Amino acid sequence: MLRTDLLGTITQDERDQIKRIYMRKMALVELVSSLGNTNNDLYEKVLADLAQAAESMESWWDAVQSKYGWKVAPGAKWYADFQKCQVSALHEEQGRDVLVDEGR
Amino acid sequence: MDDQGYKLGTWLEGTEGSTFNITFVLTQDCNLSCGYCYISGKNTAGRMTFETAKKAVDYCLGLNIPEEHVVWDFIGGEPLLEVELMDQICDYIKVQMYRLSHKWSDRYSFSFTTNGVLYDTPAVQRFIQKHYHHLGVTVTIDGTKEKHDMHRRFRDGTGSYDIVSKNARLWISQFPDAATKVTFSSPDLPYLKDSIAHIWDMGIRNVAANVVYEDVWHDGDDDILETQMRELADYAIETGLWKTHVCLLFADGVGKKLGRTELNRNWCGGGAHMLAIDHLGKIYPCVRFMGYSLVNKKAVVLGDIFSGIDTDKLRPFQALDVPSQSSQECIECDVSGHCAWCQGYNYDTAKTETIYQRATAICKMHKARVRANDYYFARLANVRDQRIPARHKKTLYLVTGGNAVPICSYRTSAQASGMMSADTFSRGLEYAARNFLHSVVLQPIAGQPYALPPGALGWHAILAGTQSTIRPDIVVYDNRVPEATEAPVSVLLLDRRNVSRLSDLTGEILPVTNRLVVALRDVHGFTESDTAAYETQLDLVSAQAQRCLHSKEINIITDRLWLSEMHNCGAGVTSFALGPNGLLYICPGFYYSDPDRAVGSLETGVNQQLVELCKLDRAPVCKGCAAYHCRRCVLDNLEHTGELNIPARSQCVTSHLELKRSVSLRSEIPDGTWAELCQPFGVTSLDPLDRIVAGYSSRQVNPQKE
Numbered sequence: 001m002l003r004t005d006l007l008g009t010i011t012q013d014e015r016d017q018i019k020r021i022y023m024r025k026m027a028l029v030e031l032v033s034s035l036g037n038t039n040n041d042l043y044e045k046v047l048a049d050l051a052q053a054a055e056s057m058e059s060w061w062d063a064v065q066s067k068y069g070w071k072v073a074p075g076a077k078w079y080a081d082f083q084k085c086q087v088s089a090l091h092e093e094q095g096r097d098v099l100v101d102e103g104r
Numbered sequence: 105m106d107d108q109g110y111k112l113g114t115w116l117e118g119t120e121g122s123t124f125n126i127t128f129v130l131t132q133d134c135n136l137s138c139g140y141c142y143i144s145g146k147n148t149a150g151r152m153t154f155e156t157a158k159k160a161v162d163y164c165l166g167l168n169i170p171e172e173h174v175v176w177d178f179i180g181g182e183p184l185l186e187v188e189l190m191d192q193i194c195d196y197i198k199v200q201m202y203r204l205s206h207k208w209s210d211r212y213s214f215s216f217t218t219n220g221v222l223y224d225t226p227a228v229q230r231f232i233q234k235h236y237h238h239l240g241v242t243v244t245i246d247g248t249k250e251k252h253d254m255h256r257r258f259r260d261g262t263g264s265y266d267i268v269s270k271n272a273r274l275w276i277s278q279f280p281d282a283a284t285k286v287t288f289s290s291p292d293l294p295y296l297k298d299s300i301a302h303i304w305d306m307g308i309r310n311v312a313a314n315v316v317y318e319d320v321w322h323d324g325d326d327d328i329l330e331t332q333m334r335e336l337a338d339y340a341i342e343t344g345l346w347k348t349h350v351c352l353l354f355a356d357g358v359g360k361k362l363g364r365t366e367l368n369r370n371w372c373g374g375g376a377h378m379l380a381i382d383h384l385g386k387i388y389p390c391v392r393f394m395g396y397s398l399v400n401k402k403a404v405v406l407g408d409i410f411s412g413i414d415t416d417k418l419r420p421f422q423a424l425d426v427p428s429q430s431s432q433e434c435i436e437c438d439v440s441g442h443c444a445w446c447q448g449y450n451y452d453t454a455k456t457e458t459i460y461q462r463a464t465a466i467c468k469m470h471k472a473r474v475r476a477n478d479y480y481f482a483r484l485a486n487v488r489d490q491r492i493p494a495r496h497k498k499t500l501y502l503v504t505g506g507n508a509v510p511i512c513s514y515r516t517s518a519q520a521s522g523m524m525s526a527d528t529f530s531r532g533l534e535y536a537a538r539n540f541l542h543s544v545v546l547q548p549i550a551g552q553p554y555a556l557p558p559g560a561l562g563w564h565a566i567l568a569g570t571q572s573t574i575r576p577d578i579v580v581y582d583n584r585v586p587e588a589t590e591a592p593v594s595v596l597l598l599d600r601r602n603v604s605r606l607s608d609l610t611g612e613i614l615p616v617t618n619r620l621v622v623a624l625r626d627v628h629g630f631t632e633s634d635t636a637a638y639e640t641q642l643d644l645v646s647a648q649a650q651r652c653l654h655s656k657e658i659n660i661i662t663d664r665l666w667l668s669e670m671h672n673c674g675a676g677v678t679s680f681a682l683g684p685n686g687l688l689y690i691c692p693g694f695y696y697s698d699p700d701r702a703v704g705s706l707e708t709g710v711n712q713q714l715v716e717l718c719k720l721d722r723a724p725v726c727k728g729c730a731a732y733h734c735r736r737c738v739l740d741n742l743e744h745t746g747e748l749n750i751p752a753r754s755q756c757v758t759s760h761l762e763l764k765r766s767v768s769l770r771s772e773i774p775d776g777t778w779a780e781l782c783q784p785f786g787v788t789s790l791d792p793l794d795r796i797v798a799g800y801s802s803r804q805v806n807p808q809k810e
Contacts, residue, residue: 028210034195
């Protein structure tokens with residue numbers, strides 16, 4: 001089960017930034033699964049780009065967390081709702097897997 | 105629930121920014137044999153090879169397409185018959201976009217529409233898992249088992265519902281926000297409400313439903329559609345599903361009159377924003393221009409992936425707009441919002457080899473859809489305790505009796521003393537609904553108000569201070585403000601003797617309204633001192649207007665700022681009145697001035713010959729005038745000049761005093777606020793007839809030159 005705590009609202013510019021990073025990251029994640037054996041030349045480059053996208057995402061979260069002063073219990077996952085420009089914390093309860101692609 | 109507070113009536117969320125659609129026709133084979141399928145030449149031969157697909161991908165990625173996003177769409181036949189091929193192509197697309205650092209490399213999605221039969225197979229599930237975050241899947245399910253199996257059958261004639269409904273549950277668990285697509289033709293219209301309710305009950309919240317464009321409709325089908333949609337609206341209201349579920353038969357833009365922006369667009373994106381590629385590598389504007397989709401015409405091929413697109417063949421698609429392909433009736437239609445067409449079907453049924461000839465078989469079905477939307481949005485407003493939206497530009501004033509509240513400068517009279525019967529009231533509302541008129545009930549000043557039934561599109565007008573159980577949409581103040589009452593629109597009736605009190609009264613009303621309409625009476629009797637007093641008052645009202653210009657309108661001052669063409673009262677053109685006697689009039693004032701001046705009845709409608717002179721293009725003094733905000737009261741015209749289309753000088757002078765004040769106000773608006781929104785305008789003479797007479801005189805001076 002999941003419990004959701006709304007932390008606050010981000011600006012549209014901030015939403016656009018994280019959305020771009022997220023789209024980039026997910027494109028790279030799904031590209032990895034499509035590379036196959038014939039594209040070994042690309043593999044290292046994609047992984048490097050993926051690491052960079054993940055780093056950008058972490059930096060974005062750090063920036064908004066610092067800007068808005070949000071505090072979250074350890075183990076919670078962050079979630080950004082692109083449509084509503086809202087950020088929430090998702091708390092995992094009773095051992096269910098949590099699949100949050102928009103957060104960290 | 106979205107920002108509007110409701111979902112049913114909103115459109116499905118799409119990709120932000122512009123999107124180009126590239127369709128791969130993987131196969132012309134299908135495991136079903138649906139009765140209404142547009143693919144007329146289904147076969148097993150036309151399978152795309154991976155080599156062809158790769159060339160197609162490379163060709164498309166080399167095009168300089170301006171759209172920010174791309175949808176790589178896979179279609180058949182049934183595309184899941186070729187899921188391994190589809191997977192290969194998707195892999196290739198992703199790698200190539202990355203290799204090229206293409207702008208679409210992280211702005212893409214894959215999409216396919218399936219009949220759902222193979223959805224739960226391991227190969228399909230592997231594909232979904234692999235491309236999940238960039239995948240849009242539509243499983244077509246038509247509704248109840250009866251409706252679905254009516255068309256969607258295997259080749260042996262057995263229905264596919266049982267398999268598809270099981271797989272649809274898996275699909276919606278994987279894609280909770282996905283939409284299914286439901287198409288209605290004549291025989292299955294009676295199942296519409298049950299079908300969509302059934303789909304919603306299956307957990308599919310979004311339904312992209314439409315009626316077919318083809319000429320399959322019988323007498324009475326429009327009534328069935330309207331009834332079914334009304335029942336669906338009732339179901340959504342009563343179950344509360346209007347808050348969370350979508351069916352695209354309902355949308356707030358359905359039935360709105362198209363504005364200039366919409367007229368300059370094309371409904372269909374074929375060729376301009378999409379391309380389709382077949383197994384031979386031929387490129388089409390969309391799949392509906394392929395040979396297997398057409399009955400009467402040959403395929404339209406734009407080129408192929410080997411030698412490229414002939415851009416000249418693309419130009420007709422890029423230039424398409426509404427007027428260039430529509431009849432005059434369609435262009436002028438008051439309810440054409442969301443009236444859709446298929447460019448391929450237009451082409452297939454056109455009398456010549458053209459895409460510039462709209463098929464209109466859907467017309468009566470669209471109008472039924474509009475009426476059902478009117479009903480839904482009125483009921484929605486009721487249930488949300490909100491005002492009924494004014495969805496149509498044209499109005500029917502229901503004059504409930506001799507003491508109905510006057511809404512303009514005309515005066516009520518004792519000779520028209522009867523009350524409207526309940527039957528006439530009911531028939532009047534029905535007439536308005538069928539003719540897409542927004543009803544405005546002019547309530548009796550005293551006595552029991554007339555109530556609009558749930559689902560009726562209408563407003564109430566009452567006199568300020570009247571004890572009424574009705575929440576007013578229009579409040580009328582007759583020379584005084586006994587009690588300022590909140591309403592979106594307020595009307596101030598002002599007699600000549602009270603002109604010097606104008607700004608005091610407007611100052612009291614403005615805080616409780618969004619739009620204030622001042623209706624001057626006895627203008628014909630204005631003396632010079634009245635005129636001077638009016639000019640002084642206009643200065644004061646202008647100052648009031650300037651303080652709330654961002655949120656309030658005062659017709660005599662602010663209307664002209666925002667208008668780019670004549671926008672007058674509209675009596676006899678965009679509004680009519682229904683008298684208590686069941687007859688139709690140009691406006692309520694015509695009923696009160698002479699009940700014999702009817703221009704039609706509920707049974708016969710309006711006799712257009714009798715209202716022809718109400719049109720602007722038949723008014724020589726007015727059509728070149730700059731006072732776009734002028735009421736251009738045709739009753740005043742008739743009473744003082746004897747002609748509906750010719751104004752008395754007094755009306756022109758009054759309007760031009762207002763125009764002068766608007767000119768001044770515009771110059772007083774600081775730059776960077778609202779000034780850029782209103783076009784510059786000026787005023788010369790106070791009477792536009794002067795210009796005509798001057799022109800006539802000059803022509804008489806040198807008649808031989810003409």
